[in-house]
Amino acid sequence: MSTTIALIAHDSQREELVSFVEENTVALSFYELIAPERTAQYLLQGTGVEVQVLSSLHHGGDIELAYRILQETEIAAVIFFLDPGFNLSSPEIQVLIRACNLQNVPLATNRATARAMLSGLTRSRSACLIFNPVSGTGNSQQDLVLIRQLLEPHIYLKVSFTTPTISAEQLAKEAVESGVDIVIASGGDGTVSAVAGAVMGTDIPLGIIPRGTANAFCMAMGIPGNIRGACNNIIAGLIRTVDIATCNARPMILLAGIGYEAETIDKADRETKQRWGALAYIMAGLQQLDEQVLFDTEIEIDGTISRVRSGAVTIANAAPATSILAQGLGEVIPNDGKLEVLIFAANQNENQKFTKVRAIAGMVELFGSALLKTGTQRDHMIGLRATNVKVKTEPPQKVVLDGEIIGTTPIEIQCIPNGLKILAPSVIPQTSDQNTETSEKAES
Numbered sequence: 001m002s003t004t005i006a007l008i009a010h011d012s013q014r015e016e017l018v019s020f021v022e023e024n025t026v027a028l029s030f031y032e033l034i035a036p037e038r039t040a041q042y043l044l045q046g047t048g049v050e051v052q053v054l055s056s057l058h059h060g061g062d063i064e065l066a067y068r069i070l071q072e073t074e075i076a077a078v079i080f081f082l083d084p085g086f087n088l089s090s091p092e093i094q095v096l097i098r099a100c101n102l103q104n105v106p107l108a109t110n111r112a113t114a115r116a117m118l119s120g121l122t123r124s125r126s127a128c129l130i131f132n133p134v135s136g137t138g139n140s141q142q143d144l145v146l147i148r149q150l151l152e153p154h155i156y157l158k159v160s161f162t163t164p165t166i167s168a169e170q171l172a173k174e175a176v177e178s179g180v181d182i183v184i185a186s187g188g189d190g191t192v193s194a195v196a197g198a199v200m201g202t203d204i205p206l207g208i209i210p211r212g213t214a215n216a217f218c219m220a221m222g223i224p225g226n227i228r229g230a231c232n233n234i235i236a237g238l239i240r241t242v243d244i245a246t247c248n249a250r251p252m253i254l255l256a257g258i259g260y261e262a263e264t265i266d267k268a269d270r271e272t273k274q275r276w277g278a279l280a281y282i283m284a285g286l287q288q289l290d291e292q293v294l295f296d297t298e299i300e301i302d303g304t305i306s307r308v309r310s311g312a313v314t315i316a317n318a319a320p321a322t323s324i325l326a327q328g329l330g331e332v333i334p335n336d337g338k339l340e341v342l343i344f345a346a347n348q349n350e351n352q353k354f355t356k357v358r359a360i361a362g363m364v365e366l367f368g369s370a371l372l373k374t375g376t377q378r379d380h381m382i383g384l385r386a387t388n389v390k391v392k393t394e395p396p397q398k399v400v401l402d403g404e405i406i407g408t409t410p411i412e413i414q415c416i417p418n419g420l421k422i423l424a425p426s427v428i429p430q431t432s433d434q435n436t437e438t439s440e441k442a443e444s
């Protein structure tokens with residue numbers, strides 16, 4: 001794919017070029033820019049954009065550019081703002097006209113043609129894809145090739161990679177500021193949550209291409225779990241508005257878990273997940289059943305304070321049926337303006353262990369209630385709907401937020417009704433019949 005635009009201006013046209021670049025920052029930000037030395041200096045001073053520098057025109061910059069046009073496929077277009085009195089038979093323009101004609105590369109010589117050319121190059125929608133290369137168990141390089149193959153014919157795509165030091169949230173904020181039409185998160189629930197936090201409250205919809213281990217948010221929203229289906233969902237472009245929440249000022253799309261769920265997720269490290277996939281969580285969960293102890297919990301729900309001993313507290317904004325510890329009310333509704341709160345409470349005289357038999361019985365019942373969409377009847381499970389929830393525990397307990405451990409209690413969670421726009425089918429499927437295969441092959 002051609003990824004570079006060459007920019008050149010005669011001295012009398014440099015201000016015109018600077019103002020053109022400023023006017024088209026978003027469209028141009030999807031391209032590498034190259035320019036001869038003097039134009040490059042002018043652009044850097046005038047706009048701050050990064051430009052790859054060629055030799056000056058007097059020292060063969062035109063020939064260098066013509067060579068790149070002829071030798072490579074990277075040059076998408078040439079914009080050369082000519083002085084109106086310039087002699088068109090001069091060699092510096094002739095060499096470029098000839099190279100562009102030979103390679104069928106568009107060449108614009110004034111602002112009006114440059115504007116028309118750029119809008120022709122830019123697809124109708126632009127998107128920034130925030131890609132976590134270490135998510136899940138698939139082959140991320142192969143995944144990215146397939147994503148590009150599927151999306152680029154329809155959407156102008158800029159790809160940004162997360163690293164251990166560059167977060168998805170940071171990249172998503174930059175994307176929002178650049179004014180793209182869509183921000184796409186590709187990774188596990190942690191990546192999706194971070195990107196959702198940056199688009200929250202804006203009109204920019206969030207597209208999701210799930211490549212994590214659990215992909216719970218996609219399941220809850222009815223977004224296909226395979227790359228092809230998820231890309232088609234983005235291309236279809238149907239926008240839904242759903243609730244989002246904040247937990248200790250961080251974005252929360254799914255749920256916060258205290259106690260059992262947090263300890264389970266903490267045990268399933270990246271190495272185990274890479275090796276075992278979703279089984280890593282089940283193995284960790286079974287081990288945690290033996291180890292989980294009860295803790296004192298003070299929970300404030302919409303201003304009313306209660307105290308219980310509990311082994312697990314879950315506060316959910318959205319959750320698929322498989323998130324069993326969120327299902328005490330039978331169903332987590334993602335656009336009801338409420339959080340679903342479930343507390344696994346214990347009697348005062350109960351021993352310290354969160355006994356395995358009782359826990360398994362409770363979870364089986366929750367699973368059933370989630371599938372049947374009915375509330376649970378067990379007296380040791382307390383289920384409520386609320387907009388504001390504060391939880392303190394003694395001793396402090398680990399907190400998992402959207403699949404990532406964020407620290408320990410206390411936490412404060414607030415629902416933001418209709419705070420997030422997502423690209424998703426209008427009807428959420430009743431069961432999880434989605435294909436969760438993540439590493440599909442690109443078409444050769």
Ligand SMILES: Nc1ncnc2c1ncn2[C@@H]1O[C@H](COP(=O)(O)OP(=O)(O)OP(=O)(O)O)[C@@H](O)[C@H]1O
Pocket residue numbers: 132133134135136162163164187188189190191192211212213214215273403404
């Ligand atoms: N390039 C990278 N190298 C190492 N870690 C990264 C990189 N990019 C992001 N991360 C880390 O990845 C984590 C988010 O992972 P994410 O939830 O997307 O995938 P996952 O953990 O594989 O999926 P799941 O939550 O479904 O198990 C964050 O903690 C983030 O710091």
